[in-house]
Amino acid sequence: MLKLTKKADYGLIALRHLATTSEGRSASAKDISDAYRIPLPILSKVLQKLARAGLLASEQGTNGGYRLSRRAEEITTLEAIRSIDGPIILTACFTDHAGCNQSESCTVREPLRRVHEGILRLLASISIADMATDRPPQIPDEIFQLQPVRQMTPALPKA
């Protein structure tokens, strides 16, 4: 849980591929499928979703394929993931108001909402271009501290 689907993985790989290959050149689903050993039918569907979402432009016919519809800097990982997997839902509470028995008893909704928002912002802050650079920018530690100052942050566990 709290896991990316493989389709989202595939989509990010494909987007990164399209961002690194020479300048807006298009690549077919098969090209990418071969390069990364991704099952072609699945990758096709993923690319179709990205195209429908407007992140990719497609060209049919021989020598057709996909290319980024905007600059890699202007495509966020959040957009990509949401295009492929649908809305990101941390808990059912936010969307499913019916499922939540009573608003009074569900005391963690608001705190969780902030966690949820934090994840969204994190994903929104990373572009495909960021993923494409070999040596990505360092992330200052302070960025991840949610509270103003807090000494308790434990050493990061393995998983």
Next chain:
Amino acid sequence: MLKLTKKADYGLIALRHLATTSEGRSASAKDISDAYRIPLPILSKVLQKLARAGLLASEQGTNGGYRLSRRAEEITTLEAIRSIDGPIILTACFTDHAGCNQSESCTVREPLRRVHEGILRLLASISIADMATDRPPQIPDEIFQLQPVRQMTPALPKA
């Protein structure tokens, strides 16, 4: 996807409950189950996991129940979630080295690892005490910007 399980939800609700009820008093699984309308057997298992993980102390017998084994400030949501659902896995790549065909082709692993780490830090930075306060501390916007400066962060979408 990228979703918390209900069990994790239940666990956080229970932890918050134990943190807010008067000072280390213990509550039974049934108490909590009734208060939030959570199926008792499920909540029991969740509480057992939290106890085994050392976040809760349990007392058996009549008038037994659970209480926090440390201060609420010293229990992070990350610990809680990991105790209940097991390790948080963003993609299979990190753990399942066998599943990844070839390290060269999987070009997004390193970028994703950073996203993953960011989520872990976010969760590690929020304690049960933070969830228990009625008006939680404001989160400065800057905290969520991954890149040093970057104007592209789009308005946060609904989901």
Next chain:
DNA sequence: TCTATCTAGGACTGAAAGAGTCCTGAATCG
């Protein structure tokens, strides 16, 4: 000592979501 109350935990079932295959159709280039 007996009983009600709690925790501890295994076994099982049904529903939902993920991952992947298969098949058909339509556009386009040569």
Next chain:
DNA sequence: CGATTCAGGACTCTTTCAGTCCTAGATAGA
């Protein structure tokens, strides 16, 4: 025309979630 490539529906298989059921120990109090 015919190879190539996108578009997309239908279906299967597997895993995971969510939840129920049942049994076994510990403990406080009558």
